[in-house]
Amino acid sequence: MVLGPRLVVAGTHSGVGKTTVATGLMAALRARSLDVAPAKVGPDFIDPSYHALACGRPGRNLDAWMSGPALIAPLAARAAIGADILVVEGVMGLFDGAADGSLSSTADIAHLLDAPVVLVVDCSAQAGSVAALVHGFSTFDERIRIAGVVLNQLGSAGHETMVREALAAAPHPIAVVGALHRDERFSWRDRHLGLIPVAEDPERIAASLAALSAVIEAGCDMEAVEAIARAAPTIAAGDIPAPRRVGSARIAVATGRAFTFSYPDNNEALASAGAEIVPFDPLHDTSLPADIDAVVIGGGFPEVMAEQLSANAPLLAEIRRRIANGLVTWAECGGLLWLAQSLDGHHLAAVVPAQALMTKRLTLGYRTAVAQVDNPLGPAGTELRGHEFHYSAMTPPGDALELAGRFGQGPEGFATSTMLATYLHIHLAARPDIAEHFVSAAIASGAAERAAVVTVT
Numbered sequence: 001m002v003l004g005p006r007l008v009v010a011g012t013h014s015g016v017g018k019t020t021v022a023t024g025l026m027a028a029l030r031a032r033s034l035d036v037a038p039a040k041v042g043p044d045f046i047d048p049s050y051h052a053l054a055c056g057r058p059g060r061n062l063d064a065w066m067s068g069p070a071l072i073a074p075l076a077a078r079a080a081i082g083a084d085i086l087v088v089e090g091v092m093g094l095f096d097g098a099a100d101g102s103l104s105s106t107a108d109i110a111h112l113l114d115a116p117v118v119l120v121v122d123c124s125a126q127a128g129s130v131a132a133l134v135h136g137f138s139t140f141d142e143r144i145r146i147a148g149v150v151l152n153q154l155g156s157a158g159h160e161t162m163v164r165e166a167l168a169a170a171p172h173p174i175a176v177v178g179a180l181h182r183d184e185r186f187s188w189r190d191r192h193l194g195l196i197p198v199a200e201d202p203e204r205i206a207a208s209l210a211a212l213s214a215v216i217e218a219g220c221d222m223e224a225v226e227a228i229a230r231a232a233p234t235i236a237a238g239d240i241p242a243p244r245r246v247g248s249a250r251i252a253v254a255t256g257r258a259f260t261f262s263y264p265d266n267n268e269a270l271a272s273a274g275a276e277i278v279p280f281d282p283l284h285d286t287s288l289p290a291d292i293d294a295v296v297i298g299g300g301f302p303e304v305m306a307e308q309l310s311a312n313a314p315l316l317a318e319i320r321r322r323i324a325n326g327l328v329t330w331a332e333c334g335g336l337l338w339l340a341q342s343l344d345g346h347h348l349a350a351v352v353p354a355q356a357l358m359t360k361r362l363t364l365g366y367r368t369a370v371a372q373v374d375n376p377l378g379p380a381g382t383e384l385r386g387h388e389f390h391y392s393a394m395t396p397p398g399d400a401l402e403l404a405g406r407f408g409q410g411p412e413g414f415a416t417s418t419m420l421a422t423y424l425h426i427h428l429a430a431r432p433d434i435a436e437h438f439v440s441a442a443i444a445s446g447a448a449e450r451a452a453v454v455t456v457t
Helices: 016-031 046-055 069-079 106-113 128-140 157-168 202-219 222-230 264-272 306-311 313-324 334-338 432-456
Strands: 006-011 036-041 060-062 085-093 117-122 146-154 176-181 249-254 275-280 294-297 328-332 355-371 383-395 401-405 408-412 414-416 419-422
Touching: 006 016, 006 106, 006 222, 016 036, 016 046, 016 085, 016 117, 016 146, 016 202, 016 222, 036 046, 036 069, 046 085, 046 202, 060 069, 060 264, 069 085, 069 106, 085 106, 085 222, 106 117, 117 128, 128 146, 128 157, 146 157, 146 222, 157 176, 176 202, 176 222, 249 432, 264 275, 264 432, 294 313, 294 334, 294 432, 306 313, 328 334, 328 432, 334 419, 383 401
Parallel strands: 006 085, 006 117, 036 060, 036 085, 117 146, 146 176, 249 275, 249 294, 294 328, 328 419
Antiparallel strands: 355 383, 355 401, 401 408, 414 419
């Protein structure tokens, strides 16, 4: 594969301002009749849902810590298949990442993609200092090409003039490709883990996005932005290691408003290994899809809809019975909460022997993990890389995995030979073996269940 026109939209710091501008640029470019491919640096699930709405294509993740730097260009090329331009939104500030010496920051991704950067600068309460800030960002890392600047949160026409004059007088001026004044249309709805997922209120968010696109179109030089992307050199990207097909299995995947955290690459890896992906909605479906061999329950916001999930007693009873009888199961974060005995007092599936509570403490970061027991993702001793991002806690925490982060380690999660339920989010792009192992386990489980039904009959 090859990688063509592209740019990275980065911020000077973390915050929704960068996300708003990046998503608005995607939508505005699409409004110019361009096929825009979106991607997000890092492990986030919510921003890509906005990108997908803006572009009409799946939102992809480029995470060098989880997937390894060698796969970033191939993943970007896959995201950009058939597109005119790839727009990559950064994570946090341009140079922020895992801070453990590994490649993980937006700057690292821009370097791996040989992509120009459009820097979004929050100009609140400063004018001349913006020039020093931009100069520092543009000279800090010689690998990075900052090709344009978007001035954000300007207070007035006079404020904009002062900032432009300061940038023009800088030792190495960088083109201003956008000037955005404070506007209530930039205030996107927020929640404890970031923006509210699109699936929860798609019509309202689509209307907000249309307004945002118009503001970006008016405040940015879209021809200059497009020219920056087209100036990126075409590079050979290589291929992504695909899982081998191990057979055929029907795998139910939780979807709907409560379970929106899912990497498209994971479902595609499972499909390559032989899975037919069958969606179901734990909020509304009273039974699992027919003839399934396994179930995947990803993350989301079950805590927001715990009362509704608890009220779906038929599905909870079925998932409890089927998992106890050996249905192959992979649950991550929100899926782990759904399988708990209860969540903030709401009775749930009671598959794992633990209770879940929401807390005020954020658990966040990359983790390496070692499986302590055989499970559907691999045998005991299997090493995994992933991330945690939650405000909940399980009592007891479980001991299926030994997790290690930069500032500590400890046991976490619940497992049997047919189930893994954990807070750890995993991206399968670099691990075709996990997809193969899970689908193989599903095939074996489905065959055993059908044989049991025949025997009983």
